[in-house]
Amino acid sequence: MLSSICNKLIAYCFYALFFFVPLFFTSNTSELFELNKMWLTWGLAVVIMGAWIIRMISERRIVIARTPLDIPIVLFLLSQLISTIFTLDSRVSFWGYYSRFNGGFLSMLTYVLLYYAFVSNVTFAEVKRFLKVTLLSGIIVALWGLPSHFGYDPTCLIFRGTLDTSCWTESFKPTIRIFSTLGQPAWMAAYLAVLLPLSMATFIKTISTSTKEHIQLLSLKIHLTKKQLLLASLYLLLIILFYLDLLFSNTRGGFLAFWAANGIFWVSLFALTLFPLKKLLQVAIGINLLFFACNFLVGTPVEQLNKFTLRSMQKPPAALAQATSASRRTSAPDATSATSVTKVPATVIDPGITDSGKIRLLVWEGAIEAWKKQPVFGTGVETFAFAYYATRPAEHNLTSEWDFLYNKAHNEYLNYLTTTGAVGLGTQLLFIGGFLFLVIRYFPVLRSQRESQEQIQNVLLATALPAAFVSIIISNFFGFSVVIINLFLFFIPLWFFLLIGSIDQTKSLTFSFKQNKRQEMNLYQWTGIAGIVIVCIIFIFQLIVFWKADTAYALGYNYDRAGAYDTAYPHLTKAVQLRPAEPVFKDELSINLATLATALIQNNNATAGAQLANSALTLSKEVTSKHPNNVVFLKTSVRVYYLLAQIDNKYYQNALQAILSAQKLAPTDAKISYNVGVMYGHTGQFDKAIEELSKTIKLKLNYRDAYYARALFYRQLAESGSGVQKTDYQTKATADLQSILTLINPNDEEAQKLLESWGVSPN
Numbered sequence: 001m002l003s004s005i006c007n008k009l010i011a012y013c014f015y016a017l018f019f020f021v022p023l024f025f026t027s028n029t030s031e032l033f034e035l036n037k038m039w040l041t042w043g044l045a046v047v048i049m050g051a052w053i054i055r056m057i058s059e060r061r062i063v064i065a066r067t068p069l070d071i072p073i074v075l076f077l078l079s080q081l082i083s084t085i086f087t088l089d090s091r092v093s094f095w096g097y098y099s100r101f102n103g104g105f106l107s108m109l110t111y112v113l114l115y116y117a118f119v120s121n122v123t124f125a126e127v128k129r130f131l132k133v134t135l136l137s138g139i140i141v142a143l144w145g146l147p148s149h150f151g152y153d154p155t156c157l158i159f160r161g162t163l164d165t166s167c168w169t170e171s172f173k174p175t176i177r178i179f180s181t182l183g184q185p186a187w188m189a190a191y192l193a194v195l196l197p198l199s200m201a202t203f204i205k206t207i208s209t210s211t212k213e214h215i216q217l218l219s220l221k222i223h224l225t226k227k228q229l230l231l232a233s234l235y236l237l238l239i240i241l242f243y244l245d246l247l248f249s250n251t252r253g254g255f256l257a258f259w260a261a262n263g264i265f266w267v268s269l270f271a272l273t274l275f276p277l278k279k280l281l282q283v284a285i286g287i288n289l290l291f292f293a294c295n296f297l298v299g300t301p302v303e304q305l306n307k308f309t310l311r312s313m314q315k316p317p318a319a320l321a322q323a324t325s326a327s328r329r330t331s332a333p334d335a336t337s338a339t340s341v342t343k344v345p346a347t348v349i350d351p352g353i354t355d356s357g358k359i360r361l362l363v364w365e366g367a368i369e370a371w372k373k374q375p376v377f378g379t380g381v382e383t384f385a386f387a388y389y390a391t392r393p394a395e396h397n398l399t400s401e402w403d404f405l406y407n408k409a410h411n412e413y414l415n416y417l418t419t420t421g422a423v424g425l426g427t428q429l430l431f432i433g434g435f436l437f438l439v440i441r442y443f444p445v446l447r448s449q450r451e452s453q454e455q456i457q458n459v460l461l462a463t464a465l466p467a468a469f470v471s472i473i474i475s476n477f478f479g480f481s482v483v484i485i486n487l488f489l490f491f492i493p494l495w496f497f498l499l500i501g502s503i504d505q506t507k508s509l510t511f512s513f514k515q516n517k518r519q520e521m522n523l524y525q526w527t528g529i530a531g532i533v534i535v536c537i538i539f540i541f542q543l544i545v546f547w548k549a550d551t552a553y554a555l556g557y558n559y560d561r562a563g564a565y566d567t568a569y570p571h572l573t574k575a576v577q578l579r580p581a582e583p584v585f586k587d588e589l590s591i592n593l594a595t596l597a598t599a600l601i602q603n604n605n606a607t608a609g610a611q612l613a614n615s616a617l618t619l620s621k622e623v624t625s626k627h628p629n630n631v632v633f634l635k636t637s638v639r640v641y642y643l644l645a646q647i648d649n650k651y652y653q654n655a656l657q658a659i660l661s662a663q664k665l666a667p668t669d670a671k672i673s674y675n676v677g678v679m680y681g682h683t684g685q686f687d688k689a690i691e692e693l694s695k696t697i698k699l700k701l702n703y704r705d706a707y708y709a710r711a712l713f714y715r716q717l718a719e720s721g722s723g724v725q726k727t728d729y730q731t732k733a734t735a736d737l738q739s740i741l742t743l744i745n746p747n748d749e750e751a752q753k754l755l756e757s758w759g760v761s762p763n
Helices: 002-020 034-059 070-085 090-095 105-121 124-150 154-160 185-207 226-249 252-272 277-298 303-308 310-314 317-327 356-373 384-391 394-398 412-441 443-448 453-478 483-500 523-561 565-578 583-602 606-626 631-645 651-665 670-682 686-699 704-718 727-744 749-757
Strands: 061-065 335-337 404-406 508-512
Touching: 002 034, 002 105, 002 124, 034 061, 034 105, 034 483, 034 523, 061 105, 070 090, 070 105, 070 412, 090 105, 105 483, 124 154, 124 185, 124 226, 124 453, 124 483, 185 226, 185 252, 185 277, 185 453, 185 483, 226 252, 226 277, 252 277, 252 443, 252 453, 277 310, 303 310, 356 384, 356 394, 356 412, 384 404, 384 412, 384 631, 384 651, 412 443, 412 453, 412 483, 443 453, 453 483, 523 565, 523 583, 565 583, 583 606, 583 631, 606 631, 631 651, 631 670, 651 670, 670 686, 670 704, 686 704, 704 727, 704 749, 727 749
Parallel strands: none
Antiparallel strands: 061 508, 335 404
8 A cells, every 4th residue: 555655656756857847947046947947856856765765665675677778877877976076176066056956966866866766666658648748848838938939928927027028138038049947048949859759759649540450640541530630730739839949949959959850760760660651751741841841931040041041031141140140149058147247349359249159169178178187087076167267268258258157068078078077978978879779779679569559659659769869969069958858868768668668677676575474564664664754854844945045045146236235134144044054155145244344334333344344254264265166256255355455455465365366276267367467456566467467468358457457557657746757657558548449449438538637638
């Protein structure tokens, strides 16, 4: 009885996993989408694992089903563990990078445990139900995202009560690139590329009918029932819906991933010879003609193909190129802006917004260089943000995303290579290659399974799964995986093996305990079950506390950005109290406290201000000492010292030491170099300030602030109490301001006014 309850609970939790994970998001947390999807996955995993263990206790046996990919999976998980041990930041490697968590060791362990929980507890007959649930969730995702392309986003209706796209920033325009409940266009495209082969297989399954000889496809001589016709129409509409959303996501990687999967799907079907060739060809041509029609009407993310679309006929070539280029730049998929930058008109040394492909190549170059420093086990799971700083190409400073923090490599495999080394990437490729090898090996088995309509329908679905898997491989090459994609990465092979019957769930690693004659539950079993229930409740409670802490942090963070530091303070304090081990919370609280301390002391409340200043310093020192390789935390400590220096100049020296430490970790970062120069100036070391700012300008030729700061320091050296004494320095100061006006922004009012105050004409 208890075992049966556990089985049902496990099955329902897996249904919830594949249905709700793509849909789950909220505006209350610091990251709307991925963070919440990972928390939901963890919560369901706790329930599933608890129910699995309770089932084994009740049956007095440990059961772990064997699968064909056991060795690659164990080796992969072992590589992640070793990389987590020898890492630049143990907390980040274990939990994952805070803005998403997916990719950390805990998330990978979760996926592996879910993999074995599924195969050890869910029956073969239920696999097709899970595929239906997956498609049902996909329908909701697609319908949710579709109206946003036309300016009516349901998410904004929930967030702000207005059915428009006003809730999104300029970096995320769903009218140009939809992202629905996935949170980012590339993630949306990767998700749809997985679902499309499954939806095509389901459509073919629906229009097939059985005869005594074999299964036939719909033709003029075979009439479908009304139910079949209705289902076929709905599945055909579903295919069109998914594909239109894929086009509206406007992502090259996802688009190419789907077409590769599409080709593999149809080639596999033709090779299997399950259906009459002529009729299968008719269906293949019909579905692909629909895709081409969508391409013609809507356009594609690949610019070269848009020469043959309706859009190209309606727009002049120049306008088309401009529109396509703009759509390419509406978001940065794995970069977080470190600061707000005012853009200046494009000039000789300001190329404007950089093509995403060029930026990606620079990131890949830095990723490879970072791997060379730690080639075996890498820099540590999910530590790309820290590793890339050390080898970031100087050319990155000349792109429009020069001040973005890249915490992913824009390529899943280079990301693994950098963070987990050759061993981590090798085991990942062993898992991928192992599955594809087994697909080819089992191909004769697929061809032989045609004794019944159910078998052929299973083969249809099984054929779609490797195609969907290939789409993940390709989309990950151009980006990186998210929660739902990682779930698919592990479960698609499992579903394939179960559908073709290559896993015998009765054969497993089994260890049975001594049975009593009456088969009744004894005290030890009930004690063990109670203990598991308590542990699961504790884990769930901790996840809820973590979620509440993050919502408090999100409020405090947003209030800080709005300048309402006093309002932010209680929320950030609450976050730290609820989750005292989380350095991200303490990092934000430290800058909040420093700001409040400065304001209090400047308003003659020295006692309270000093207390807050001490707290800010304590938090900042704690965070940087525990995470010495985290450049972001070092940058925050510089801000803390700089703020406190407004009330006590001695902190300028501390700020200088902190920014010099950051520069050792990020030697090619122009912004850090600029701040080093500024801090040298604040400590009265004008020669060093000028020298450092000159290096900054070499790193970033169009760095307006560096020219301006160097001009000020040249002026400091030029003048004394009686005015300008050293004309050579004054000439250099003037030249820097003129460089701003001639090379960067001819309308820079600040530079113009400063020149006028020196008696120099801006012209």
